[in-house]
Amino acid sequence: MTIRVCLAGATGWAGSAVARALTQTDDIELVSAVSRTYAGRVLGDVLAEPRLTALVFATAQEALTAHPCDVFFEFTKPDVAKLNVLTALEHGAHGVIGTSGLTDEDYEEIAKAAEKYQRGVLAVGNFALTVVLLQKFSEIAARFIPQWEIIDYAHEHKKDAPSGTVRELVNRLSKIRPSELTVPLEQTQGVKDTRGARMNGSQVHSLRLPSYTISAEIIFGLPDQRLTIRHDSGTSAEPYVDGSLLAIRKVNTFVGLRRGLDTVLDLS
């Protein structure tokens, strides 16, 4: 059975890489795309890839109404992502979320809708295999080491903070335990904000500076020893493609919300 996909953000940096990859698959068909700028055009004309015959729509609602799909793939911006996924669930599609910047409250709402419509939603802060491993190794370390802090690095244009990768990491670690603080934040002398933000039991520091692409670093500390786990992304969207295709193939295998590609991978 071919999996029919609607790709929101198909003309963007990440979405266009996934769209191009879909021309190489036999089991997945791109039936519609979403982008405001190129609405009404054929995606293949926009991306100079004649094999992409899907039409581009200005909104998810229009795309989903015109062409039913099995999986709605969200790769746009956080301000429309939640509404897009809720609309897709109403239309009977499963959802894959690659867009970063959704809050835990957004995910709670999406989880309820997924249960209501008996569909799967897979939210992946980062589709790269090396990031999946960063998350997994960090979870193991947090079981043994009670103190850690996280640094989120990105280019100066990135508006959302922290990154989707770091949000997901924090969410995962919160299920293990909160990171301990030897000096409680309220007892900080000087400027408390320099200690970063407390998110779900982790201390997070976001840097936005020219020269970075996107990196995440978690530092675990024990007396007289330290463990640093760090991930650095390059400049192409290539690392996200294989994970995106895997998510499309796996999202119909469960009902409800899952966060992280490892939830559909066997990493044991």
Ligand SMILES: NC(=O)c1ccc[n+]([C@@H]2O[C@H](COP(=O)([O-])OP(=O)(O)OC[C@H]3O[C@@H](n4cnc5c(N)ncnc54)[C@H](OP(=O)(O)O)[C@@H]3O)[C@@H](O)[C@H]2O)c1
């Ligand atoms: N999970 C991961 O592994 C991963 C990897 C890379 C990126 N991301 C995240 O994915 C998202 C997209 O990143 P990107 O770098 O590809 O961004 P981008 O290059 O700016 O592309 C955004 C895409 O979304 C469309 N779009 C934006 N706002 C829209 C709206 N209101 N309605 C309809 N379409 C809209 C854009 O087309 P129009 O402007 O023409 O509407 C464009 O096609 C970001 O949140 C980014 O952080 C996640």
